[in-house]
Amino acid sequence: MSEDKELENIYEYDEEQEDDEQEEEFSQIDKDKMFFNICITQLIALVIAIIWGYFGKIFWWNTIFWDISIINSIYIVTGLFVFNAIFYMFRKQLKFMNYDWIIKKIYIPIFGKFNILQCIILSILSGFCEEALFRGVMSVAWGLIISSIVFGLLHLGDKRLIFSGIWIAIIGFCFAYVYKITGNLGISIVAHFLNNFLCFIAVKIIIKENKI
Numbered sequence: 001m002s003e004d005k006e007l008e009n010i011y012e013y014d015e016e017q018e019d020d021e022q023e024e025e026f027s028q029i030d031k032d033k034m035f036f037n038i039c040i041t042q043l044i045a046l047v048i049a050i051i052w053g054y055f056g057k058i059f060w061w062n063t064i065f066w067d068i069s070i071i072n073s074i075y076i077v078t079g080l081f082v083f084n085a086i087f088y089m090f091r092k093q094l095k096f097m098n099y100d101w102i103i104k105k106i107y108i109p110i111f112g113k114f115n116i117l118q119c120i121i122l123s124i125l126s127g128f129c130e131e132a133l134f135r136g137v138m139s140v141a142w143g144l145i146i147s148s149i150v151f152g153l154l155h156l157g158d159k160r161l162i163f164s165g166i167w168i169a170i171i172g173f174c175f176a177y178v179y180k181i182t183g184n185l186g187i188s189i190v191a192h193f194l195n196n197f198l199c200f201i202a203v204k205i206i207i208k209e210n211k212i
Helices: 003-028 031-055 068-089 099-111 116-142 144-153 159-182 185-209
Strands: none
Touching (some): 031 116, 068 159, 068 185, 099 159, 099 185, 116 144, 116 159, 144 159
């Protein structure tokens, strides 16, 4: 065996060992504690959005309208769901997306712990708080592209999440664009909520059917 091959095998072994340790670490975290920490993180984002909006004179809370145009959220999420479904069905061919790794090592160990009520609460919080900060304030102050890039970067944590981060940045851009052309933050909030909730449900289905 060549030296390069040996180094490659050692690297793969270390990476797998690191994954197992990370998965075990996630599994040992108390569900309620994890739920609480995520909620606090979202509320911090909301506080930042309120303070930034107030002092920056970006009154995003005045742009939330709950009217019939919310139906647009369903169209947006349907498109995102179709693309995610394509990624999942062709995940073996799209290995660079690390789709299986993301589901096995992140989504299931973390989000698989929560019950339906917790999933709903987290979806509502993330939909409202993240849209308030990234679309309501940041997209107005910094523009659609920069705010979307920041949104994607903040979802990274591992080099294998790079393409996932790009996809999340694209989703963020879609939400920001809709907000820009409609002036209704309520649409992107509902779209974000539906997108996250469907992801939670998908994780539950995958766990139940043990398809991975």
